[in-house]
Amino acid sequence: MSTITPDVIAAHQLTQSEYDKILRLLGREPTFTELGIFSVMWSEHCSYKSSRIHLKKLPTQSKRVLQGPGENAGIIDIGDGVAIAFKIESHNHPSFIEPFQGAATGVGGILRDIFTMGARPIAVMDALRFGRLDDPRTGDRNRRIVDGVVSGIAHYGNCFGVPTVGGECVFDESYDGNPLVNVFALGVFRHDEIFYGKATGVGNPVIYVGAKTGRDGIHGASMASAEFTEASKQKRPNVQVGDPFMEKLLLEACLEAMKTGAIVGIQDMGAAGLTSSSCEMGSRAGTGVEIDMQFVPQRETGMTPYEIMLSESQERMLLVAERGREDEVLRVFGKWGLDAVAIGEVKDDGMLRVKDRGKVVAEISNRALADEAPVYNRPYTKPLRTAPLHGPDVHSGDLLADLKRLLASGDLCSKRWIWEQYDHQVRTNTVAGPGAEAAVIRIKGTPTSVAMALDGNGRYCALDPREGTKLIVAECCRNLSVVGADPVAATNNLNFGNPERPEIMAQLVESIEGMADACRFFETPITGGNVSLYNETLGVPIHPTPVVGIVGTMPTAEPIGIEFKNDGRDVILLGGYGASDTEQFGSSQYANVIAGCVWGTPPKLDMNYEKRVQTTIRELVRARAVESAHDVGEGGLAVALAECCFGRDEIGVEARMNSALSKEFLLFHEGPSRVIVSTGNPEAVFEAARKNSVEAIRIGATLKSRMAVSNQTETLLDCAVQELKDVWENSLEHLLHSPHHTPVSVE
Amino acid sequence: MKFGVVVFPGSNCDHDAWYAVSQNLQQQAEFIWHDSPSLGDVDAVILPGGFSYGDYLRCGAIAKFSPVMSAIKKFVAGGGPVLGVCNGFQVLVEAGLLPGALVRNAGLKFICRTGPVRVETTDSIFTHQAENGQILQLPIAHGEGCYIADQETLDRLEREDRVALRYLDNRNGSMRDIAGILNEGRNVLGMMPHPERAADPLMGGTDGLVILSSLAGAYAGHAASHSPASKI
Numbered sequence: 001m002s003t004i005t006p007d008v009i010a011a012h013q014l015t016q017s018e019y020d021k022i023l024r025l026l027g028r029e030p031t032f033t034e035l036g037i038f039s040v041m042w043s044e045h046c047s048y049k050s051s052r053i054h055l056k057k058l059p060t061q062s063k064r065v066l067q068g069p070g071e072n073a074g075i076i077d078i079g080d081g082v083a084i085a086f087k088i089e090s091h092n093h094p095s096f097i098e099p100f101q102g103a104a105t106g107v108g109g110i111l112r113d114i115f116t117m118g119a120r121p122i123a124v125m126d127a128l129r130f131g132r133l134d135d136p137r138t139g140d141r142n143r144r145i146v147d148g149v150v151s152g153i154a155h156y157g158n159c160f161g162v163p164t165v166g167g168e169c170v171f172d173e174s175y176d177g178n179p180l181v182n183v184f185a186l187g188v189f190r191h192d193e194i195f196y197g198k199a200t201g202v203g204n205p206v207i208y209v210g211a212k213t214g215r216d217g218i219h220g221a222s223m224a225s226a227e228f229t230e231a232s233k234q235k236r237p238n239v240q241v242g243d244p245f246m247e248k249l250l251l252e253a254c255l256e257a258m259k260t261g262a263i264v265g266i267q268d269m270g271a272a273g274l275t276s277s278s279c280e281m282g283s284r285a286g287t288g289v290e291i292d293m294q295f296v297p298q299r300e301t302g303m304t305p306y307e308i309m310l311s312e313s314q315e316r317m318l319l320v321a322e323r324g325r326e327d328e329v330l331r332v333f334g335k336w337g338l339d340a341v342a343i344g345e346v347k348d349d350g351m352l353r354v355k356d357r358g359k360v361v362a363e364i365s366n367r368a369l370a371d372e373a374p375v376y377n378r379p380y381t382k383p384l385r386t387a388p389l390h391g392p393d394v395h396s397g398d399l400l401a402d403l404k405r406l407l408a409s410g411d412l413c414s415k416r417w418i419w420e421q422y423d424h425q426v427r428t429n430t431v432a433g434p435g436a437e438a439a440v441i442r443i444k445g446t447p448t449s450v451a452m453a454l455d456g457n458g459r460y461c462a463l464d465p466r467e468g469t470k471l472i473v474a475e476c477c478r479n480l481s482v483v484g485a486d487p488v489a490a491t492n493n494l495n496f497g498n499p500e501r502p503e504i505m506a507q508l509v510e511s512i513e514g515m516a517d518a519c520r521f522f523e524t525p526i527t528g529g530n531v532s533l534y535n536e537t538l539g540v541p542i543h544p545t546p547v548v549g550i551v552g553t554m555p556t557a558e559p560i561g562i563e564f565k566n567d568g569r570d571v572i573l574l575g576g577y578g579a580s581d582t583e584q585f586g587s588s589q590y591a592n593v594i595a596g597c598v599w600g601t602p603p604k605l606d607m608n609y610e611k612r613v614q615t616t617i618r619e620l621v622r623a624r625a626v627e628s629a630h631d632v633g634e635g636g637l638a639v640a641l642a643e644c645c646f647g648r649d650e651i652g653v654e655a656r657m658n659s660a661l662s663k664e665f666l667l668f669h670e671g672p673s674r675v676i677v678s679t680g681n682p683e684a685v686f687e688a689a690r691k692n693s694v695e696a697i698r699i700g701a702t703l704k705s706r707m708a709v710s711n712q713t714e715t716l717l718d719c720a721v722q723e724l725k726d727v728w729e730n731s732l733e734h735l736l737h738s739p740h741h742t743p744v745s746v747e
Numbered sequence: 748m749k750f751g752v753v754v755f756p757g758s759n760c761d762h763d764a765w766y767a768v769s770q771n772l773q774q775q776a777e778f779i780w781h782d783s784p785s786l787g788d789v790d791a792v793i794l795p796g797g798f799s800y801g802d803y804l805r806c807g808a809i810a811k812f813s814p815v816m817s818a819i820k821k822f823v824a825g826g827g828p829v830l831g832v833c834n835g836f837q838v839l840v841e842a843g844l845l846p847g848a849l850v851r852n853a854g855l856k857f858i859c860r861t862g863p864v865r866v867e868t869t870d871s872i873f874t875h876q877a878e879n880g881q882i883l884q885l886p887i888a889h890g891e892g893c894y895i896a897d898q899e900t901l902d903r904l905e906r907e908d909r910v911a912l913r914y915l916d917n918r919n920g921s922m923r924d925i926a927g928i929l930n931e932g933r934n935v936l937g938m939m940p941h942p943e944r945a946a947d948p949l950m951g952g953t954d955g956l957v958i959l960s961s962l963a964g965a966y967a968g969h970a971a972s973h974s975p976a977s978k979i
Contacts, residue, residue: 154857158888159798161759245757245801337756423859423888425944426796428763442949444766558949 012039040272047373050499074527085119086186090532095181099148104242107156112268118195119187126167131176154421159244164422166439171410177537197267199281210316212299217312246315253336262325269316277318282366290353291344380505391599413731451485458543460602466514473518481614484621485552492529497541507544562630563647570682576695578671590668625684626677636668655700749775751789760796767943781813794835807837836937847896853920857890863915872965883954885940892939894921
């Protein structure tokens with residue numbers, strides 16, 4: 001047996017005080033295998049030790065929540081005896097080391113979290129962050145990462161047979177050495193089909209199913225809990241390899257086996273593999289779990305118990321069956337051609353006992369591993385902030401040229417190149433897919449559809465993590481309201497830098513507190529999620545990037561899209577022209593792309609007003625009083641109006657406004673709580689707005705193929721829709737394929 | 748009429764096909780497991796899309812050895828109608844029931860989008876309810892949908908009026924824009940676009956119904972029957 005020296009402890013990313021706690025809990029020195037087990041279970045990735053005390057501030061309950069945080073996924077009731085399970089999870093570090101497999105296994109992992117609960121996955125979305133494509137230094141590498149990540153997501157989701165229905169993608173140099181891949185998945189089931197990860201029933205067999213165990217991914221969880229250094233490139237073997245075909249078989253076999261009634265608990269082997277699944281199932285049930293390594297199906301020879309327990313080989317599940325009925329379960333897995341082997345049984349002593357051919361190699365209390373990980377109240381100061389409060393005066397030389405540059409920028413251009421690689425229709429439920437304000441999935445056999453959206457804005461959060469996070473929650477709820485859905489519940493993915501730096505910890509704390517406020521206000525409790533820390537490369541942190549995924553429900557109906565449908569309709573701006581000042585304008589995409597620098601503060605949010613705008617648009621969409629609806633988001637009013645024109649028929653708009661704002665602010669400020677609608681029934685829109693005390697301004701009318709915008713007597717924009725659409729639609733492909741793209745110059 | 752939808756390990760449009768014929772078209776439909784040696788009493792077979800056997804080796808290359816394929820060959824020889832969609836088309840080609848091959852898309856990327864497809868012949872049980880030259884908006888979703896064959900085979904397909912469907916915006920590089928072909932007996936249709944995904948107004952269109960209802964109509968013996976109203 002290896003001797004446990006301070007070097008060995010450090011190599012497991014445990015501190016001396018954490019090791020001392022292990023000694024106390026065990027009352028002796030750990031074995032090498034035990035040290036490995038502690039190191040993964042107590043890693044930041046698995047234990048949330050830096051974030052746990054702050055995550056408690058989040059609202060987690062409502063009448064609709066059937067399962068909050070702590071399980072593999074959150075569950076909410078959507079009526080008619082039907083429920084949905086959903087969660088978001090990151091695979092950031094693996095995706096940097098090996099973009100294709102890192103992203104692919106990110107999809108695989110979150111899908112297992114959903115179907116381990118008994119739900120059939122019916123939708124996936126992705127929040128992606130990459131470095132800039134036009135950076136002469138890093139552009140080549142960033143392009144390769146984009147290509148690998150997108151192909152990896154497509155490879156896994158398409159083959160598995162789950163539609164990728166939406167998401168978002170942002171490019172910023174803060175993600176240069178640390179891309180983010182956050183994958184959201186959602187599944188559907190009946191209330192009586194819900195399964196939990198609990199090892200109940202002393203004497204029940206513990207069964208291993210799915211792919212064989214190899215040496216891949218050992219210490220993946222601890223890798224995801226450290227900053228990147230040059231040495232990270234040596235960690236490639238830590239990245240797992242995914243097999244979506246195996247996962248598809250595992251899905252069908254698990255759902256079929258669950259129907260036998262012989263399964264009492266089930267959990268996927270995700271981060272920390274066999275270790276986390278066994279001790280968490282034992283811990284939740286208050287039982288012990290005893291397993292013997294000799295029975296674990298292995299695809300390599302000579303694996304040690306340490307390696308088997310820490311492997312993160314994909315497409316594996318651990319389940320507990322009712323004693324005497326295991327054959328019913330094994331028969332189903334046999335039908336699907338999968339390994340299913342009893343590797344141990346449930347005990348009454350609360351211990352995780354790992355044997356190797358009968359000899360005990362690890363014996364630790366399940367609670368010690370799953371629930372007694374160290375919890376840190378890490379010191380925090382003021383959030384890290386590098387941007388100045390004041391910026392240059394903004395005077396546009398050419399508004400139309402500015403608009404085109406915005407439409408061509410990575411963050412605002414069409415993401416068609418990405419989503420055409422994803423099967424977004426399989427399972428024939430996609431009422432509204434990629435490119436829509438929010439994705440809408442009908443639930444067959446019910447009158448209900450589920451809407452979902454992902455939002456994140458690192459630029460706002462870098463300026464003010466608290467207000468930035470509130471704006472994200474507000475925008476996500478607005479996206480759902482614009483398609484006619486009531487926001488119901490949320491999941492979060494908190495991507496931050498090194499929490500041991502007080503100014504980074506402050507970003508995390510303020511962001512969580514902002515999220516708590518907003519989620520409480522919009523009545524969207526957080527039912528689960530993921531925290532990804534140490535997103536730094538060579539000491540440079542990413543922008544604080546909380547991502548929220550919010551789901552809502554609505555009556556099933558044909559969707560109302562973003563784009564204008566007919567000419568001669570009134571165009572009305574709900575929420576009015578909004579307000580901005582020179583500080584708030586510094587957080588806009590105009591500042592970022594056109595002025596080439598970011599400063600100031602995020603836009604001001606009035607949550608009460610926001611909620612009223614959301615109520616108004618939801619009522620109008622449900623009453624079908626509008627033909628199109630689109631919120632004003634990044635890029636401001638001009639970008640949103642242009643996007644409304646990019647439908648198949650290229651219906652344009654002539655807008656004549658009367659605002660005291662400067663022309664740059666009017667066109668490009670990003671003040672929230674605004675929605676553009678087109679309608680043949682303007683009275684209904686004004687009436688709904690009046691009722692909810694929301695400003696509604698008729699700004700013009702739709703017309704064929706031209707976009708013309710004026711304020712008072714001044715013409716601001718006048719252009720053929722086709723010309724704008726070409727720029728918007730083809731920019732990403734151009735950015736990805738031209739190796740000598742000219743960097744955006746600062747005017 | 749009773750449809751059988753074959754389920755291979757890795758099929759993932761099996762449920763969609765079943766839903767389209769049973770719910771949107773209001774016909775009987777059942778699943779047929781890949782190791783079944785017989786097709787039971789079904790009147791028509793659908794080989795659905797997906798990734799049978801994970802596309803290992805080549806798309807459809809392993810599925811062709813499934814026991815159910817022997818039953819399907821007998822069914823075809825007896826004149827039974829078989830519709831292969833996407834991966835189902837790939838399986839039919841691998842099994843030798845249709846000529847040519849399907850290889851990686853010209854751009855080497857998976858493509859999922861809805862686009863125009865033209866009906867090239869109405870002389871088949873799959874297309875007789877369509878207008879000749881009718882343009883259908885049908886979704887494609889594949890990585891290996893580029894149809895290739897030698898010149899002689901292509902000429903023969905054209906000569907015998909066996910090109911059933913052609914892309915108007917050929918995105919995968921298929922030779923002569925071929926989207927779907929018939930066998931010699933005109934009772935087997937392989938097509939890359941997904942008619943079952945265009946069978947419900949909620950999904951953005953119902954153009955795919957003309958293929959499925961042609962099949963149902965042919966069996967019912969009234970070729971001019973109306974497209975049934977779709978429901979959720």
